[in-house]
Amino acid sequence: MPELTRTPAWPPAAKPESSAVVQPRGARRHHPAAARRRLRAASLTTLVALGAAGMLFPFLWMLITSLQPDGSGITAPSLLPTAVSGDGYHRLFHAVPFTRVAVNSLWLALTSTAIQLITSSMAAYAFSRLRFRGRGLVFGCYLATMMIPLQVLIVPLFAEMKTLNLVDTYVAVLAPTLASGFGVFLLRQAMDAVPRELDEAARLDGAGHLRIFTSVMLPLVRPALATFSVFAFMASWNSFLWPLVIIRSPEFMTLPLALANLQGQFSTQWNVTMAGSVLGTLPIMILYLFAQKYVVQSVAQSGLK
Numbered sequence: 262m263p264e265l266t267r268t269p270a271w272p273p274a275a276k277p278e279s280s281a282v283v284q285p286r287g288a289r290r291h292h293p294a295a296a297r298r299r300l301r302a303a304s305l306t307t308l309v310a311l312g313a314a315g316m317l318f319p320f321l322w323m324l325i326t327s328l329q330p331d332g333s334g335i336t337a338p339s340l341l342p343t344a345v346s347g348d349g350y351h352r353l354f355h356a357v358p359f360t361r362v363a364v365n366s367l368w369l370a371l372t373s374t375a376i377q378l379i380t381s382s383m384a385a386y387a388f389s390r391l392r393f394r395g396r397g398l399v400f401g402c403y404l405a406t407m408m409i410p411l412q413v414l415i416v417p418l419f420a421e422m423k424t425l426n427l428v429d430t431y432v433a434v435l436a437p438t439l440a441s442g443f444g445v446f447l448l449r450q451a452m453d454a455v456p457r458e459l460d461e462a463a464r465l466d467g468a469g470h471l472r473i474f475t476s477v478m479l480p481l482v483r484p485a486l487a488t489f490s491v492f493a494f495m496a497s498w499n500s501f502l503w504p505l506v507i508i509r510s511p512e513f514m515t516l517p518l519a520l521a522n523l524q525g526q527f528s529t530q531w532n533v534t535m536a537g538s539v540l541g542t543l544p545i546m547i548l549y550l551f552a553q554k555y556v557v558q559s560v561a562q563s564g565l566k
Contacts, residue, residue: 320542327535349532350540356533357519358511359540366516367544369431370497373438377493378486381444386474388445389452390460400449407442411502419506429509437503438496444489451485452478487555495545516541 330346388400427433463473501517523534
């Protein structure tokens with residue numbers, strides 16, 4: 262039987278056109294949501310840049326003013342100096358014993374920071390790991406001291422130091438900084454985040470509270486310790502009111518007091534004053550640059566705002 266062959270229809274039937282529109286290669290699709298995200302990111306970047314510029318402006322003015330040849334007539338910011346001179350820095354070391362007051366401030370700041378680290382870390386460990394009656398009440402009272410300004414305590418503190426014959430001494434300057442409510446709070450939050458299983462494992466190995474505190478807890482809260490060190494050092498380095506009240510002798514003078522003495526009653530050499538301010542800002546900047554990594558880690562771990 263002969264094989265039947267089907268003759269294809271002519272002309273061939275046209276294929277149905279696809280409803281999808283083929284875009285040329287390289288064409289970009291503009292989505293409203295993506296455009297809004299880019300606009301929001303650009304607005305946020307602009308806002309952050311303006312905020313950073315506003316914060317950096319005083320430091321820029323301070324640096325430029327310190328390099329002016331003569332700062333006696335400067336009454337407004339001058340970002341385009343006509344001349345640059347280091348005369349302000351040269352005259353600074355002749356106006357005040359800058360090296361001596363800087364050493365005094367550095368010694369007091371380091372000692373105060375070390376004492377606060379010891380007392381705050383030990384108190385934070387007690388509030389975090391020890392169980393005793395009234396722990397929450399004591400911790401709340403301790404935190405309440407953060408709400409009392411130093412100006413309220415000036416008179417009783419001075420009367421106490423006078424009774425103890427400690428006026429015009431370094432001990433009197435350091436006395437109010439022996440403990441810190443903020444340091445206890447910050448370090449306790451960091452220690453509460455450490456798993457308690459590590460304490461139990463250390464106790465199985467025969468470790469006591471002192472060994473757990475020094476070998477287990479402190480290495481794990483190192484970012485919080487570095488963060489608190491920056492805050493404590495900065496507070497002691499910039500302290501002005503309490504040293505002004507308690508210090509009498511020029512040889513015990515700190516850097517903020519020396520810079521305040523540079524301002525005259527009728528005229529002020531602003532280039533000399535700003536030169537001292539620039540040199541006084543350098544230690545804090547250097548400390549923060551070294552501790553920046555730990556500060557960021559502490560903020561990320563504890564959620565501190």
